Amino acid sequence: MNDHLSLSDLINVQIKAQGPMSLSTYMNLCLTHPTLGYYRKADPLGRQGDFITAPEISQMFGEMLGVWVAQIWQQMDKPKKFTLAELGPGRGTLMADMVRIFQGVPDMMDALSIQLLETNPVLKQAQADAIKGTPLNWVEEIHQLADIDGPLIVVANEFFDALPIKQFQYTNGNWFERVIGLKDDDRVWGLSPTPMPTDAFPAKIAKPEENAIWEMAYPAQKNMEELGALVAEKSGAILAIDYGYAETQTGDTLQALEKHKMVDPLAHPGAADLTSHVDFEALSETLDRDKLNICPLISQKDFLKAMGIEMRAQAIMDHIPDARQKVENDLERLIGDKQMGQLFKVQAIGSKNMVPYPFEAS
Structure with missing residues (x-):
């Protein structure tokens, strides 16, 4: 294709040549086109980018996830080798904060192997x-994680929401x-x-309202299925944090963010980040119970409080009194009911007989 065409032009050319385009194809091109895709270009994170993730708000978020990973390693009787894989690690802020916690846990750094799932060369650097x-x-x-030795712990913060979806509308x-x-x-x-065959849709949405929209995230489901199979085989745990809903439902959640708007x-x-809310029930249905x-x-909110974020915030404020206002504001953003505290959900999956704290058995 012509290198001088914009991604907008390329998409229009494809629609003219092949007919209307599926949303999943459109999202794939927008996010991962080899040279023009959103995630293949510059750094999208932070105040100069399009969105700010929890690790960019405060070091406390990554530290609490580090405490969680350290705890899983101890629950597994401190294996001599284990892999920590982060999916979509952004600038590396979250992993850097987690590693700082691991450095205070005897023998953990010697056992640790880090794998980062990343395609953006700017972010890799x-x-x-x-x-x-x-x-x-x-x-x-x-x-590619199948080749690792020892147990596998996976952390996926705001990873599944960025994978392509299809949308379906109920009409007549x-x-x-x-x-x-x-x-x-x-x-x-x-x-x-x-029209699509009715039996291709979940029973929960069998009789929706006229013009209701249902979203199906096949790539997210496929990724979770693969991760689950690896953890079942190698032992370990998965922690997924994202905005979404616990039970399959209808609703148009597709959104685009550009320069925080x-x-x-x-x-x-x-040019914009495309995301949708995560259907956690659909993800869990891919797993072998x-x-x-x-x-x-x-x-x-409940996850971070259970991991000790309020005590960590107090410790920082005691150590650096001038930081009190910022720490309080950051804490509110992360756990406030009207901020990220309730909107974001946390899913943990353990290998057989593993119940990751602070979660309950299924």
Whole structure:
């Protein structure tokens, strides 16, 4: 294709040549096009970027996840070798904060091998700069983790929400896929003319309201299935933190963020971050319940409080009194009911007989 065309032009050319485009195809191109995709270009994080993740708000978030990982390692009787894999590690801030905790746990750093699932070369360099003093390994696909030795602990903070989805709309008694077409060279929403078989949809949404939208995140489900199979085989645990819902439901949750503002998802391909809310029930249904312990969801607030974030905040404020206001503000953002505290959910999955604290057995 012509190197001088924008991603917007390339998408329009493809629609003209092949007909209306699935949302999953559109998201894939927007986020991961080899040269023009959002995640393949510059660093999208932080105040100069499009969004701020919890690790960028405060070191306390990463430290609490580090405490959780250290605890899992101890629950597994401190194996001499284990792998910690982070999916979508951003600038490396979260892993750097976790490693700082591990350095205070006897023998843990000697046992640790870090694997980072990352495709963005700019972020890979940022991760290398942020995480000093311990060797790093990078993978681009989950199946590459199959080669590791020892148990596997996986941390996925705001990873699943960024994977492509399909949307379906219920109209006149049938489900139709929502697709993206062109009207006078502007991208617009439309519906596939072919109705989908009703039995392809979850029973919970069998009788929705007219024009209800249901989202299906096949890549997220596939990734969780692969991770679950690896943890079942090698032993270990998975921790997934994301905004989403506990039970499958209808609703249009697709959103685009550009420079911290909501924009039209169809307007600026490759320039905005596209995300959707995570259907945690759909993710858990991909897992083998005979081989894994799928813990009930808890809120980010309950998770961080159980891991000791309030005590950590107090310790920082005692040590640096001038930081009190910032620490209090950061804590409120992370655990406040009207901030991230309730919106973000935390899912833990343990290998057989593993019930990760502070979660309950399934």
